[in-house]
Amino acid sequence: MLDENIVSAILGLKLSHGHPIPFLFTKSSELGKWVFDESVRYPLTKILIKIAQKYPDQKIGVVVRGCDERSLIELFKNYQLQKDKVIAIGIPCSQDLANRCRCERPFPSEIEDGEFAKPVEDYSDIEEVEKLPEQERFLYWMSQFGKCIKCYGCRNICPACFCPSCTLEDENLIKPGGMPPEIPIFHLHKAYHMADRCIDCGLCEEACPMGIPVRRLYRKVKKAVKDLFGYIPGENEDEKGPLEFLGDGSYELPGTGK
Amino acid sequence: MLSYETILTTCTYCGCGCGILLEVLDGRIIGTLPQKDHTITQGGLCIKGWNVHQFIYDQGRLKRPLVKRDGKFTETTWEEAIEEVATKLNRIKEEYGPDSICGLTSARCTNEENYIFQKWMRAVIGTNNVDHCARL
Amino acid sequence: MTNSIPELEESDCILVTGSNTTEAHPLVASRILRAKQKGATLIVIDPRRTQIARYADIFVRQKLGTDVAWINGLMHIILKEGWENKEFISKRTEGIEELKKELENYPPEKVEEITGISRADLRRIAEAYAKAKNASIIYAMGITQHITGTDNVISLANLAMLTGNIGKASSGVNPLRGQNNVQGACDMGGLPDVYPGYQSVTNETIAKKFEESWNAKLSRKPGLTIMEMFQSIEEGKVKAMYIMGENPMVSDPDLKHVEHTLKKLELLVVQDIFLTETAKLAHIVLPGVSFAEKEGTFTSTDRRVQRVRKAIEPLGEAKADHEIICKIAKRMGNDSFNYDSEEKIFEEMTRLTPIYHGITYERIEKDGIQWPCTNSEDPGTPFLHKDQFSKGKGTFFPIPYREPAEIVDEEFPFWLTTGRIGFQYHSRTMSGVSPSLQKEAKEGYVEMNPFDAIQLGIEEGEKVKVISRRGTIEIKTKLSFNVGRNMVFIPFHYFESAANVLTNTAVDPISKIPEFKVCAVRLEKIEEENP
Ligand code: SF4
Ligand code: SF4
Ligand code: SF4
Numbered sequence: 001m002l003d004e005n006i007v008s009a010i011l012g013l014k015l016s017h018g019h020p021i022p023f024l025f026t027k028s029s030e031l032g033k034w035v036f037d038e039s040v041r042y043p044l045t046k047i048l049i050k051i052a053q054k055y056p057d058q059k060i061g062v063v064v065r066g067c068d069e070r071s072l073i074e075l076f077k078n079y080q081l082q083k084d085k086v087i088a089i090g091i092p093c094s095q096d097l098a099n100r101c102r103c104e105r106p107f108p109s110e111i112e113d114g115e116f117a118k119p120v121e122d123y124s125d126i127e128e129v130e131k132l133p134e135q136e137r138f139l140y141w142m143s144q145f146g147k148c149i150k151c152y153g154c155r156n157i158c159p160a161c162f163c164p165s166c167t168l169e170d171e172n173l174i175k176p177g178g179m180p181p182e183i184p185i186f187h188l189h190k191a192y193h194m195a196d197r198c199i200d201c202g203l204c205e206e207a208c209p210m211g212i213p214v215r216r217l218y219r220k221v222k223k224a225v226k227d228l229f230g231y232i233p234g235e236n237e238d239e240k241g242p243l244e245f246l247g248d249g250s251y252e253l254p255g256t257g258k
Numbered sequence: 259m260l261s262y263e264t265i266l267t268t269c270t271y272c273g274c275g276c277g278i279l280l281e282v283l284d285g286r287i288i289g290t291l292p293q294k295d296h297t298i299t300q301g302g303l304c305i306k307g308w309n310v311h312q313f314i315y316d317q318g319r320l321k322r323p324l325v326k327r328d329g330k331f332t333e334t335t336w337e338e339a340i341e342e343v344a345t346k347l348n349r350i351k352e353e354y355g356p357d358s359i360c361g362l363t364s365a366r367c368t369n370e371e372n373y374i375f376q377k378w379m380r381a382v383i384g385t386n387n388v389d390h391c392a393r394l
Numbered sequence: 395m396t397n398s399i400p401e402l403e404e405s406d407c408i409l410v411t412g413s414n415t416t417e418a419h420p421l422v423a424s425r426i427l428r429a430k431q432k433g434a435t436l437i438v439i440d441p442r443r444t445q446i447a448r449y450a451d452i453f454v455r456q457k458l459g460t461d462v463a464w465i466n467g468l469m470h471i472i473l474k475e476g477w478e479n480k481e482f483i484s485k486r487t488e489g490i491e492e493l494k495k496e497l498e499n500y501p502p503e504k505v506e507e508i509t510g511i512s513r514a515d516l517r518r519i520a521e522a523y524a525k526a527k528n529a530s531i532i533y534a535m536g537i538t539q540h541i542t543g544t545d546n547v548i549s550l551a552n553l554a555m556l557t558g559n560i561g562k563a564s565s566g567v568n569p570l571r572g573q574n575n576v577q578g579a580c581d582m583g584g585l586p587d588v589y590p591g592y593q594s595v596t597n598e599t600i601a602k603k604f605e606e607s608w609n610a611k612l613s614r615k616p617g618l619t620i621m622e623m624f625q626s627i628e629e630g631k632v633k634a635m636y637i638m639g640e641n642p643m644v645s646d647p648d649l650k651h652v653e654h655t656l657k658k659l660e661l662l663v664v665q666d667i668f669l670t671e672t673a674k675l676a677h678i679v680l681p682g683v684s685f686a687e688k689e690g691t692f693t694s695t696d697r698r699v700q701r702v703r704k705a706i707e708p709l710g711e712a713k714a715d716h717e718i719i720c721k722i723a724k725r726m727g728n729d730s731f732n733y734d735s736e737e738k739i740f741e742e743m744t745r746l747t748p749i750y751h752g753i754t755y756e757r758i759e760k761d762g763i764q765w766p767c768t769n770s771e772d773p774g775t776p777f778l779h780k781d782q783f784s785k786g787k788g789t790f791f792p793i794p795y796r797e798p799a800e801i802v803d804e805e806f807p808f809w810l811t812t813g814r815i816g817f818q819y820h821s822r823t824m825s826g827v828s829p830s831l832q833k834e835a836k837e838g839y840v841e842m843n844p845f846d847a848i849q850l851g852i853e854e855g856e857k858v859k860v861i862s863r864r865g866t867i868e869i870k871t872k873l874s875f876n877v878g879r880n881m882v883f884i885p886f887h888y889f890e891s892a893a894n895v896l897t898n899t900a901v902d903p904i905s906k907i908p909e910f911k912v913c914a915v916r917l918e919k920i921e922e923e924n925p
Contacts, residue, residue: 305834
């Protein structure tokens, strides 16, 4: 693709110092260091936003799994990336990974090679919490949130978070400082904001140094949105998120005039 | 020229020694990512780590040697600065002896820099008056 | 640390004291909480109710500066109950009898009175720690920054040896160092009495080895510690000071004094990336580079030697610190400072340093190695003191309790303690210019108990005066039950409201670490001038 000038660069993982790390391949000669590692996931589509902001006219390829592709759809929808400037290079996940991720769609729409894994429909993580009596459920979440060190890692890594000014850092909503941050406001704000955007990739939970099951929370909220509005983020590009009509300003986007 | 790479390195804030990736777009650092497969880090950083790149391009970064003349700093060349430091240290060493000079190394610098610093104090200045602020 | 950070996860009892772990060492805190989730008992002993204390099975507040007393108290109970590890004591230690004698003076009633920790709690803690299979102790500056800092550390070691909780995976005594490469700075001989690898400057054979390699005559006289340096400047014995990448103008105790002292120097050279408060006092300032602009290694708190890699070219004309020093050394007439690369420096160092001997850039290309690593086959050492202590047998040192250098009285009725917060770093030279961090914690504050505030008629966010025998600062209040009554806490990061204007310069006689963690202050409302 690089040689044929279909794309000017491909964003993937490169083996560097023995570790797979994100890299933008611009020459085919560099592809020797190309790797694909099942267990190591970086938010490539989110990285792509930063590159595309500087190079809006370049067509760039990006390696995507199922979750990455869902995030691409969200990013197109929200004008963070231009669809005709991105070429997705699909890679399926193994069944093993799909099971571990409880992933409902462990493959992108098209794959370069390999086999499709079977979708996993497993909400046992949510059910486990749901079946607790109310008091205990409250305590469970409070004790989880109380561990938070306000690293913002769950937001920083999220391939569906992109607002230029984040409500989590809005002094009027959440007090600056604080370890843990104001609970549960900090976490509920995030959950609410992700409700119609979260594509359920689980990167946030992987990034949480304190082991807070944040994805579980977003999954629950997301499920509620699905049941209520029949909306699933990351599925259909032409469908807007149901919460958008609230117009809370979080969707102000740079350079889109929106 | 379109180029984006990540550089594998170690966080400079606390002693946990997290593995981080500095994101470099066209030769400029634009962000930090946690190293996913690092023994300690395992893909998670604290707020300092996530923002460790932010101070690098700060306006206040010193870019040239400064000397104080009449209570005010003026920029100078490396040659002049090195010359001045070396001459003055040599003079003080001769006049008052090596133990009249002392040095603080840094818990923020690399091992190589710390090694060089104490070697210089001990072998060139001739004193063991080397310490650092870690007691503090 | 005697253990590795990942090992902590497998401990079945963790005692955290004097460490606000979630804020100062977040990635260690994360392992502690994981251990807790796996069923470990978590004990937190701290004057403040820290974030990690909320997850403790047992959390107690000791009175400031009474650490030796509670540690001795725990050992007293352990011996009384026969919970000590007799096999470990007889095989691996010496001096138990002397310790036993000293410990007789610490019956629970007395310890309760000194420390404020109840007898029942002392017993619970002693039992949980002594009966655990793999118990770990974690401490930080809350233990070391006292005039009894060395005593505190030895006492914790006594406790660990008494119960055999050392020299195993997941079990040991683990100091968490403050700055990222403190471990490395010490390992590299950034100390007045040792060469790299803790080799004594007074040892003839060692000194000869370095003389040969460095081709120079070396002094056998141990040098001055930082506190002694300041003293000697006062006395006019030290004329020149060279500071590489440190900012003692915020981090030292009794700041007014430091400023006054530094101004006396004939020559002050500061090498830093910013014009810090200290650099402003210098005669010559040389621009160094950040970690992103150079190659090298850092050694983390668990002795892990890891690579630092250059991501960008130095800004402006700035240079890496070792380059600057090499230039000066050469200009001073020494020709043994020619290195083509950082790797060459590292190689010279490892040749001379047994504990680093087996480490090469190539071996740490992928992942770090923990020292001691003595040869090229040695995989490194995740935990120390496996079969024996560095000096053979571990010695118990009986430590009597001593009061802090300054205690509260009528004039200064509040205890002041200082510490770190998670959003800032040390003297803030780096974190203070990082928008994301600065946004979270712009200014300093004094944390006080709401009940005390009511009594003094002080409100949340009000600016008050905090006064000690050494100085006064004005600072905003923050009310919180995290501090107990009659006690206040100030983060030390801020120059504008520097806690260290207030703190005591009294130092530990051995470590020379100042007593940052305890002093006496009073709080005053600021009267409005034009009502
Ligand atoms: S799972 Fe987490 S990281 Fe992934 S989209 Fe949802 S909120 Fe973002
Ligand atoms: S990643 Fe975890 S600790 Fe960090 S802000 Fe999110 S929930 Fe809090
Ligand atoms: S990311 Fe945070 S915990 Fe990790 S080394 Fe940096 S400052 Fe320490």
